[in-house]
Amino acid sequence: MHENLIAPCGMNCGVCIHYLFMQHDINKQGFRRKYCPGCIPRGEHCTHMGHYCELMAEGKVRFCFECKEFPCKRLKALDRRYRGKYHMSMIENLKYLRFHGIEAFLEKETEKWRCKACGGVVCCHNGLCLECQIDTLHRNKKYRWNREENE
Incomplete structure (x- = not known):
């Protein structure tokens, strides 16, 4: 994982389905x-928060934790949704970044999202490794985390 894949809101773009689909060019497989x-990398400050936050929209902060209102109401709502659906917390990510730095955060994220079967990257949006579990996604294009595996 790379520093540029950590969005200002704390999202690790390296585990996002849209990034992983691009990395593996999955649309060539019928998606x-x-x-x-x-x-x-695409020149946006943050997909999730950039249009709500003036500081972020203008590129005045690299991470939300640099703001005096951290965590703001919108970040809390986004965090709640991601914790519930996608097994990640932007606020926890940002707190870790603030106290431990980007290198330690990248190491932690690499380990957290590493596929135990093949060493690839597990997608935060569906819990699948697109290197060795793509067949699951072919069978169910709207696949989400298997609750039984994660309880």
């Missing part, structure tokens, strides 16, 4: 998903 190289 139709928007590809995305990540917020920072």
Whole structure:
């Protein structure tokens, strides 16, 4: 994982379905998903928060934790949704980044999202490794985390 794949809101774009689909060019296998190289590489400040936050929209902060209102109401709502659906917390990510730095965060994220079967990257949006579990996605294009595996 790379520093440029960590969005200002704390999203790790390297585990996002749109980034992973682009990395593996999955649309060639019959899928139709928007590809995305990540917020920072595509020149956006943050897909989730950039249009709500003036500081972020203008590129005045690199991460939300640099703001005196951290965590703001919108970030809390986004965090709640991602914790419930996608097994990740932007606020926890940002707190870790603030106290431990980007290198330690990248190491932690690499380990957290590593596929135990093949060493690839597990997608935060569906819990699948697109290197060794793509057949599951072929069978069910709207596949989400298997609750039984994660309880």
